[in-house]
Amino acid sequence: MSVFHRFANPNRFLKLTNTVLPWISGLTVFSLFAGLYMAFFTSPADYQQGESVRIMYVHVPAAWMAMFVYSSIAFASVCALIWRHPLADLAAKASAPIGAGFTFLALATGALWGKPMWGAWWVWDARLTSVLILFFLYLGHMALMNAFEDQERGNRAAAVLAIVGFINVPIIKFSVDWWNTLHQPASVMRMDGPSIDPSMLWPLLIMGVAFKLFYLVVLLIRIKSELIEAKLRKYRRALVDNT
Amino acid sequence: MDQLTTFFSMGSYGAYVWPSYLLTAAVMLSLLLTTLQRLRRNQAELAELESLKTVDKQQELQEKAVRS
Amino acid sequence: MKAFLNIVSRDLRLALRQRSDVTMAVLFFILTTTLFPFGLGPEPNLLARIAPGIIWVTALLSVLLSLERLFLADYEDGSLEQLVLSRASLESAVLAKVLAHWLTTGLPLMAAAPLIALLFNMESDAFIILIIAMALGTPSLSLIGAIAATLTLGARRGGILIPLLVLPLYIPTLIFGVGAIDATMNSLEAGVVLANAKSHLMFLGAIFLVSLLIAPLAGAAALRQAME
Numbered sequence: 001m002s003v004f005h006r007f008a009n010p011n012r013f014l015k016l017t018n019t020v021l022p023w024i025s026g027l028t029v030f031s032l033f034a035g036l037y038m039a040f041f042t043s044p045a046d047y048q049q050g051e052s053v054r055i056m057y058v059h060v061p062a063a064w065m066a067m068f069v070y071s072s073i074a075f076a077s078v079c080a081l082i083w084r085h086p087l088a089d090l091a092a093k094a095s096a097p098i099g100a101g102f103t104f105l106a107l108a109t110g111a112l113w114g115k116p117m118w119g120a121w122w123v124w125d126a127r128l129t130s131v132l133i134l135f136f137l138y139l140g141h142m143a144l145m146n147a148f149e150d151q152e153r154g155n156r157a158a159a160v161l162a163i164v165g166f167i168n169v170p171i172i173k174f175s176v177d178w179w180n181t182l183h184q185p186a187s188v189m190r191m192d193g194p195s196i197d198p199s200m201l202w203p204l205l206i207m208g209v210a211f212k213l214f215y216l217v218v219l220l221i222r223i224k225s226e227l228i229e230a231k232l233r234k235y236r237r238a239l240v241d242n243t
Numbered sequence: 244m245d246q247l248t249t250f251f252s253m254g255s256y257g258a259y260v261w262p263s264y265l266l267t268a269a270v271m272l273s274l275l276l277t278t279l280q281r282l283r284r285n286q287a288e289l290a291e292l293e294s295l296k297t298v299d300k301q302q303e304l305q306e307k308a309v310r311s
Numbered sequence: 312m313k314a315f316l317n318i319v320s321r322d323l324r325l326a327l328r329q330r331s332d333v334t335m336a337v338l339f340f341i342l343t344t345t346l347f348p349f350g351l352g353p354e355p356n357l358l359a360r361i362a363p364g365i366i367w368v369t370a371l372l373s374v375l376l377s378l379e380r381l382f383l384a385d386y387e388d389g390s391l392e393q394l395v396l397s398r399a400s401l402e403s404a405v406l407a408k409v410l411a412h413w414l415t416t417g418l419p420l421m422a423a424a425p426l427i428a429l430l431f432n433m434e435s436d437a438f439i440i441l442i443i444a445m446a447l448g449t450p451s452l453s454l455i456g457a458i459a460a461t462l463t464l465g466a467r468r469g470g471i472l473i474p475l476l477v478l479p480l481y482i483p484t485l486i487f488g489v490g491a492i493d494a495t496m497n498s499l500e501a502g503v504v505l506a507n508a509k510s511h512l513m514f515l516g517a518i519f520l521v522s523l524l525i526a527p528l529a530g531a532a533a534l535r536q537a538m539e
Contacts, residue, residue, distance in 0.1 A: 051253040051255070052259055052260060081532070113259065113263070136479040141474060143476075144472060148466055153465070161458075161462055176486070189493060195444065222281075228282070228285040232285060235292045
């Protein structure tokens, strides 16, 4: 835990953030453009799905992010509740809208991919359904966080909810898979991971890295902003007390 | 020119591929921009309050000097 | 243990005194389920096929209706604060509240479900599975609901917040609850019937055990936060 506590100090965190932020931002832009270039120019069209397969390079990374950010929130919530780590609350709070954004993207691009492939904007496919439920979990988390006059209480309540939700994610995933095999969907396109061709795997992985870096950049800026807000609140209180 | 049109038509899937990318760009950009905007606003407000504080201190010093 | 029984009996007495609270959930359940034949037409086969889903979804909504008041009265009259200050085990207090809630909501719903099944022409073989599924599933609904009810104490938008928090967490119970009854109705051989329903019922039981473990911990943590 000592590594954590070293960065628990907000000033040290700010210093570190300010030095690494330009580098990560540069890396994000670079990987994003490299990924886009490969997605459009070096990767082939799929022999079954044609050019529509290019939607995969934003859809799949967005879906990865949906789960990754939720896990990060749950991890930050554990740190916030058990070790009362001062930055963990801020990290969870700053992550939620980003995760919700990516989850929305996974759903919307899924619909845009589903229309030409399945002939419908939405099918109750196991993966789509689980992501939809994950989106609801995000909405609940954000709503609970902002439902209290006292921000501290909102953060605490949202942390408990995030942990409960995280325990539930595998249960929900399992039950939805089960439900889906029982009700035999008409035609489900399978995108099995390892069998994918390297010429498609590379752009996918690079886009995945780019999305993760983007998350990191926005997260760091948001935490920085939250820290300044905390300072502002302290100043305002001092001003009120003086007068 | 022909190459461009074939590129944008995406094998007749253009109507699905381009909105996907545009939507992704829109969501990611708006996340980034709102975040930056909030940071700027907070930084500006902090700078203002801090300058106020130093003015207060100067006034205090002046008042002390006058009294003595 | 004594404190546990005290809370249960006090809540039951309160619920019996204000009879409208107990009857509201069941009444809502019966009224809403009887709307479906009007919306879908009176065709008996169709109604029999969708009966499990309608019964479970409506039961879920009925439980939802009663969740807001689960801890609110105790929160407002200060008895929760006393409970936290008394250093009694909050985990067992949450369990006691949940038990009282289930006795006044889940149990009446369970009793009313066969009646609805009858109105929907469900096969009589499936009745016993329906009751077992409800017996295993409704306690989970109360347990998970208690987490949301404690987390939203003192929140600005308690009313809409609880459904948003709770419904995603209810989905596994809904899936296996409906699945158990569907399995009974869809299969032809008697041996397969039981085997199919059994796996669903076991999952319902597993969900119950997991919620039994998590809900008191999360609920107690939320109560402590609410009183800070």
